[in-house]
Amino acid sequence: MKNILIIGAGKSSSSLIKYLLEKSDEENLKIIIADISIENALELIDNHKNASAIIFDVFNENQRKQEIEKSDIVISMLPARFHIEVAKDCLLFNKHMVTASYISKEMKALDSEAKQKGLIFMNEIGLDPGLDHMSAMQVIDRIRDNNAKILLFESFCGGLVAPESDNNLWNYKFTWNPRNVVLAGQGGAAMFIQEGTYKYIPYHKLFRRTEFLNINNQKFEAYANRDSLKYRSVYGLDNIPTMYRGTIRKVGFSRAWNIFVQLGMTDDSYIIEDSENMSYRDFVNLFLAYSPSDSVELKLRSYLKIDQDDVMWEKLVELDLFNPDKKIGLQNATPAQMLQKILQDSWTLQKHDKDMIVMQHLFGYEIDGEKRQIESSLIVEGENQTYTAMAKTVGLPVAIATLKILKGEIKTPGVQLPISKEVYIPILKELELHGIKFTERKVKYLGYNPNHVMG
Numbered sequence: 001m002k003n004i005l006i007i008g009a010g011k012s013s014s015s016l017i018k019y020l021l022e023k024s025d026e027e028n029l030k031i032i033i034a035d036i037s038i039e040n041a042l043e044l045i046d047n048h049k050n051a052s053a054i055i056f057d058v059f060n061e062n063q064r065k066q067e068i069e070k071s072d073i074v075i076s077m078l079p080a081r082f083h084i085e086v087a088k089d090c091l092l093f094n095k096h097m098v099t100a101s102y103i104s105k106e107m108k109a110l111d112s113e114a115k116q117k118g119l120i121f122m123n124e125i126g127l128d129p130g131l132d133h134m135s136a137m138q139v140i141d142r143i144r145d146n147n148a149k150i151l152l153f154e155s156f157c158g159g160l161v162a163p164e165s166d167n168n169l170w171n172y173k174f175t176w177n178p179r180n181v182v183l184a185g186q187g188g189a190a191m192f193i194q195e196g197t198y199k200y201i202p203y204h205k206l207f208r209r210t211e212f213l214n215i216n217n218q219k220f221e222a223y224a225n226r227d228s229l230k231y232r233s234v235y236g237l238d239n240i241p242t243m244y245r246g247t248i249r250k251v252g253f254s255r256a257w258n259i260f261v262q263l264g265m266t267d268d269s270y271i272i273e274d275s276e277n278m279s280y281r282d283f284v285n286l287f288l289a290y291s292p293s294d295s296v297e298l299k300l301r302s303y304l305k306i307d308q309d310d311v312m313w314e315k316l317v318e319l320d321l322f323n324p325d326k327k328i329g330l331q332n333a334t335p336a337q338m339l340q341k342i343l344q345d346s347w348t349l350q351k352h353d354k355d356m357i358v359m360q361h362l363f364g365y366e367i368d369g370e371k372r373q374i375e376s377s378l379i380v381e382g383e384n385q386t387y388t389a390m391a392k393t394v395g396l397p398v399a400i401a402t403l404k405i406l407k408g409e410i411k412t413p414g415v416q417l418p419i420s421k422e423v424y425i426p427i428l429k430e431l432e433l434h435g436i437k438f439t440e441r442k443v444k445y446l447g448y449n450p451n452h453v454m455g
Helices: 011-027 039-045 061-070 080-092 111-116 131-145 178-182 203-208 253-263 280-285 296-304 311-318 335-347 389-406 421-432
Strands: 002-007 029-035 051-055 073-076 096-099 120-122 149-161 190-194 197-201 211-215 218-224 242-250 355-367 370-381 414-416 439-443
Touching (some): 002 061, 002 389, 011 029, 011 039, 061 080, 073 080, 073 389, 080 096, 120 389, 131 149, 131 389, 178 335, 211 355, 242 355, 280 296, 370 389, 389 421
Parallel strands (some): 002 029, 002 073
Antiparallel strands (some): 190 197, 190 242
């Protein structure tokens, strides 16, 4: 029996665990789910005979080493900053490792030793990063195999609420870590290249430099991800004239979110005094000028030049931002943490809510003197609050890769991401059986999206 250790049983783990349990008899698997709080894990395994859940503290070195030593392969679903200690133990005990997170510098430094030991440390094998890499490389390699020159690559992804559960003015609910949503775009300017010209968008301008997309007859908007340029070398597109990656939202979200950015509510760099006793209304007032005579509402509308009948104002009111009785209840909180608390009141998926993953790639290329363009799109809807589209598109690639590494079908060692044919061809093929399938269509080559307003 092969032992698979899954460290972390958060929101993205449901489909991962379900897949491995369904394969456990056929593949002779024992699944051990380790988490600081095992209630969610126990619910997901539902007394399955081939699974167990243990209380696990990643900082408990003795326990961490003991559990990793007993396993045949380790899946780390922890926050990214905790992977490195798991990875070092995997090296120590000669265990393969799989994670959905970006490859950190510390993880990359383990590449040589992993190769020497014949170990596979598969990273970036979730949704974004992960499914985006594999689906992009599948088309990029096909274009290159036809001796065509790639001129343009644009990639967009977003976790949204499904149309049947879209019942707020923001057309948005949290489908993954809310903290990451609140802090999105921070940490440096968004960088990309547009027809040979480098472009940079600072954080305070990011949500007003958006573009429109039409995907499966639905209209969306997108804002630029932080660093699109690093993927030129990753994908072998060092000389490409246009390279852009963006995050998808429903139209109107970014304009409204920009209000929080301009007020300073997304700042995570300092602590608010007496934050636990503040009301939602007090929180808003923190960022406005002092005026003993004007109301918070009046000051906010005046500062941001929002009319009372503007839908932007209705979106703010819907969040109950001006309620004097609701307390933040968080000690020593930053503005970003306080905003997150407020948003979770309104944007948490309810039991029967469904989420939706949307992804689209655009590939422009030249072959035999003719310029062409391919549009590749994916829409996946979740089942409910537990088996979400986010959990499916993150967890299934992780699970499939884990099993293929365990069975020796993926063999190339080292710290890597899933951009080789050995990895992406079998995984994408199996994902299609689970309804995760891209549709392609040829469109007129434009060189750039005429709906861009980001230039």
